[in-house]
Amino acid sequence: MARTPYDALPAALVDEIAAAGLDPRAVYDHVVLAFEEDLPGGADDVTSAAMPDMGEAVADFAAREPGVVAGLAIAELAFAYALGDTVKVTGRVPDGTHVEPGDVVLTVSGPVQGVLTAERTALNFASHLSGVATATAQWVEALAGTRARVLDTRKTLPGWRALQKYAVRCGGGVNHRFSLVDRAMVKDNHAVAAGGVVAAYEAVVAANPGLRVEVEVMDLDELRAALAAGCTEVLLDNMSTTDMAEAVRINAAAGGHATLEASGGLTLERAREVAETGVDFISVGALTHSVNVFDLGLDFRTTGG
Numbered sequence: 001m002a003r004t005p006y007d008a009l010p011a012a013l014v015d016e017i018a019a020a021g022l023d024p025r026a027v028y029d030h031v032v033l034a035f036e037e038d039l040p041g042g043a044d045d046v047t048s049a050a051m052p053d054m055g056e057a058v059a060d061f062a063a064r065e066p067g068v069v070a071g072l073a074i075a076e077l078a079f080a081y082a083l084g085d086t087v088k089v090t091g092r093v094p095d096g097t098h099v100e101p102g103d104v105v106l107t108v109s110g111p112v113q114g115v116l117t118a119e120r121t122a123l124n125f126a127s128h129l130s131g132v133a134t135a136t137a138q139w140v141e142a143l144a145g146t147r148a149r150v151l152d153t154r155k156t157l158p159g160w161r162a163l164q165k166y167a168v169r170c171g172g173g174v175n176h177r178f179s180l181v182d183r184a185m186v187k188d189n190h191a192v193a194a195g196g197v198v199a200a201y202e203a204v205v206a207a208n209p210g211l212r213v214e215v216e217v218m219d220l221d222e223l224r225a226a227l228a229a230g231c232t233e234v235l236l237d238n239m240s241t242t243d244m245a246e247a248v249r250i251n252a253a254a255g256g257h258a259t260l261e262a263s264g265g266l267t268l269e270r271a272r273e274v275a276e277t278g279v280d281f282i283s284v285g286a287l288t289h290s291v292n293v294f295d296l297g298l299d300f301r302t303t304g305g
């Protein structure tokens with residue numbers, strides 16, 4: 001294992017990750033931590049290290065199902081960290097690319113032992129993030145032709161939020177807030193604590209001038225109250241399709257100043273029905289909290305030499 005220092009990574013790869021809206025150093029640290037899980041304390045891969053010199057390998061990352069890929073630059077970073085100058089990655093397709101079974105999404109060339117050691121870490125990043133992108137793309141397709149766009153949530157794996165939200169963007173979705181400080185959200189328990197939706201909203205606005213504030217409402221009366229208080233971002237929580245359509249009409253009658261977000265147990269099967277009510281956004285926690293891993297595999301094309 002080369003364990004390439006951050007400053008020795010390929011500059012073009014670091015720049016690409018930054019251009020994708022990610023912090024390259026944070027991504028690097030995440031990759032290092034992943035390898036530490038496999039090789040604690042700087043240990044070697046006991047299986048590969050026991051093998052005789054197996055020469056060089058050329059291997060392909062290939063899709064085994066249809067979908068949208070994401071995280072391939074991070075897979076390349078994993079190989080660069082593990083193998084340094086001895087590895088070469090070519091033919092990498094852009095994140096966000098729709099692929100079919102058998103499509104090669106990148107090719108890696110390097111020492112057989114090193115490729116085997118880095119394989120699972122690289123696949124873990126790319127397969128999980130491609131799963132997020134693929135799930136998001138399915139929602140985007142279901143909403144096509146409506147005004148609604150699919151949003152992610154903060155229901156992300158601890159430590160994976162930036163990467164998962166990046167994968168949502170690769171799938172065509174929209175990111176909601178990244179943390180508890182970049183936007184305020186008044187939820188039902190805030191309303192209970194403050195003595196009502198309007199009281200909670202006004203308290204947050206007073207404490208955070210200029211900050212975006214979204215209010216969760218449970219029924220149409222709370223919606224009317226939030227709109228009357230001047231709220232311009234409203235989450236419709238667990239409402240029926242009929243009530244969501246009525247919420248759109250109420251907002252329009254009040255001047256249409258608020259964006260409406262549908263949320264709460266929504267399924268892909270209901271996506272079109274909900275979108276056709278006229279809501280602006282549909283938030284889906286399942287994009288990140290229970291996504292199916294995308295089936296990517298690494299297959300050796302040649303070994304030896």
